[in-house]
Amino acid sequence: MFGWKNSNAAAAKLPSPEPSDVPAPEGPQRQDELMRRWIAFADMQQRVIRTLVHEIQQTSAVVETEADNLSSRFQNLAICAGQQTERVESLSRLAIGIEVDGEAVAIDRIAVLLEETLSDVVEKILMLSKDAMSMVYALSELSANVDRVDSCMEELNKINRVTNMLALNARIEAERAGTAGAAFRVVAGEVRELSGATQRLSVDMATELKAVTEGIADGHATLQRVATIDLSQNLMAKDRLQVLMEALIRRSGNLTEVVADAMKEAEVISADVAGMVTGIQFQDRTRQRLEHVVDTLRVVDEALDELKTTTAETLDVPVAETPGDNEWVKTMLDRFTLGDMRSRFVAQILEGRQPADHVEAVAAPSTTGTVELF
Amino acid sequence: MQIQIDRTSGQIAMSGEFTFTDHIPFKQMVTEIFAAPGKAVVIDLSRLDFIDSAGLGMLLLARDEAKKTHRELILRGPIGQVKRMFTVTKFNTLFKVEE
Numbered sequence: 103m104f105g106w107k108n109s110n111a112a113a114a115k116l117p118s119p120e121p122s123d124v125p126a127p128e129g130p131q132r133q134d135e136l137m138r139r140w141i142a143f144a145d146m147q148q149r150v151i152r153t154l155v156h157e158i159q160q161t162s163a164v165v166e167t168e169a170d171n172l173s174s175r176f177q178n179l180a181i182c183a184g185q186q187t188e189r190v191e192s193l194s195r196l197a198i199g200i201e202v203d204g205e206a207v208a209i210d211r212i213a214v215l216l217e218e219t220l221s222d223v224v225e226k227i228l229m230l231s232k233d234a235m236s237m238v239y240a241l242s243e244l245s246a247n248v249d250r251v252d253s254c255m256e257e258l259n260k261i262n263r264v265t266n267m268l269a270l271n272a273r274i275e276a277e278r279a280g281t282a283g284a285a286f287r288v289v290a291g292e293v294r295e296l297s298g299a300t301q302r303l304s305v306d307m308a309t310e311l312k313a314v315t316e317g318i319a320d321g322h323a324t325l326q327r328v329a330t331i332d333l334s335q336n337l338m339a340k341d342r343l344q345v346l347m348e349a350l351i352r353r354s355g356n357l358t359e360v361v362a363d364a365m366k367e368a369e370v371i372s373a374d375v376a377g378m379v380t381g382i383q384f385q386d387r388t389r390q391r392l393e394h395v396v397d398t399l400r401v402v403d404e405a406l407d408e409l410k411t412t413t414a415e416t417l418d419v420p421v422a423e424t425p426g427d428n429e430w431v432k433t434m435l436d437r438f439t440l441g442d443m444r445s446r447f448v449a450q451i452l453e454g455r456q457p458a459d460h461v462e463a464v465a466a467p468s469t470t471g472t473v474e475l476f
Numbered sequence: 477m478q479i480q481i482d483r484t485s486g487q488i489a490m491s492g493e494f495t496f497t498d499h500i501p502f503k504q505m506v507t508e509i510f511a512a513p514g515k516a517v518v519i520d521l522s523r524l525d526f527i528d529s530a531g532l533g534m535l536l537l538a539r540d541e542a543k544k545t546h547r548e549l550i551l552r553g554p555i556g557q558v559k560r561m562f563t564v565t566k567f568n569t570l571f572k573v574e575e
Contacts, residue, residue, distance in 0.1 A: 231536075238499060239503060328495075329499075337529065338564060339564060341564050
């Protein structure tokens with residue numbers, strides 16, 4: 103009758119439910135005895151089945167609660183991962199360039215604009231330097247021309263002095279000639295007047311020429327100050343700015359690469375979290391499977407109940423539980439490593455108590471973050 | 477700045493620092509070298525340590541003089557600060573610059 107007795111594994115670990123020192127009855131008496139023992143065993147099986155049903159239901163409820171918690175947490179994690187991905191995307195846009203007047207300008211475009219502007223400045227500095235030197239040369243030439251005009255004026259003064267002297271001599275000779283030199287005297291007077299006018303004009307021209315010379319000298323000095331301003335440092339500023347921009351472009355490139363990697367990882371994390379949420383939602387299938395198991399056990403329980411009643415009706419003497427029938431259950435319960443589970447099984451199977459609602463007690467370890475060690 | 481002129485080969489060697497203060501001897505040299513017949517004029521800059529913006533302006537005026545006489549002005553062997561100034565101002569687009 104006890105099929106498990108013929109199992110090698112059960113035989114090695116569980117004691118025989120039959121007492122070895124009692125002599126075996128014979129005939130109909132033996133059959134009655136075996137039937138009573140079967141009924142007692144079926145009774146015990148029912149207790150085990152009901153305990154198992156209750157345990158499965160409680161465990162299923164705990165798993166469902168925990169799965170819901172986990173699912174909720176993973177959904178929060180998925181939202182955070184999505185937000186993180188958006189932030190990384192935003193960072194990616196920041197790494198590429200800057201925003202000016204609502205328009206995104208890439209770093210490399212800034213470098214091009216800067217290079218164009220600086221090249222224009224350099225070109226203008228070169229033109230300025232060239233024109234300044236050209237004016238210096240032109241003023242030097244003008245100064246030389248003025249010097250030559252000054253020499254001419256000097257020569258003109260010499261001629262004028264000689265002319266004046268000739269007019270004076272002619273006047274002396276005219277006086278000596280008396281009335282015969284009257285006409286000559288008039289000519290000498292006219293020449294002297296002409297010499298005086300030329301002398302006055304020469305003085306005026308010298309004054310004007312002096313002013314021109316001083317103006318040229320002042321202009322030359324001013325231009326020299328302009329031309330001697332060394333703009334080479336300003337030119338080299340372009341060189342330094344180009345080096346800085348190249349470094350900035352390299353930094354931007356590196357940052358873009360890092361952000362791109364972070365973006366990929368953020369997407370992978372989002373996908374993984376989404377997958378985990380989906381996976382946890384499949385817990386519903388586990389609950390359904392456990393319900394099927396519970397349903398099956400209940401059917402077996404009902405069948406045992408029915409068979410037990412039918413068998414008891416064939417017996418004259420009522421069936422009483424024998425102490426030996428509990429031994430194999432006790433031995434089985436000794437193998438339990440979870441203390442609280444063992445206590446529940448002892449109370450319900452051996453002591454026949456009704457199962458208590460202990461969902462919170464079972465679920466406690468996950469909320470407190472501890473587990474029972476064995 | 478020191479200027480050495482080789483009239484037979486049309487080569488000029490400049491050394492030291494080329495600044496505004498050198499404009500008179502440089503002008504004389506340019507006038508002299510382009511007055512003489514010849515083809516290309518080479519200015520050796522391999523011993524020139526420094527050039528300022530006025531020096532660059534004078535080289536551009538020398539280039540204009542070369543164009544007037546249909547001659548080529550070649551700048552040879554710039555080094556250090558002079559080479560960097562030529563790079564920044566893209567002088568190689570205005571002159572034939574030989575390394």
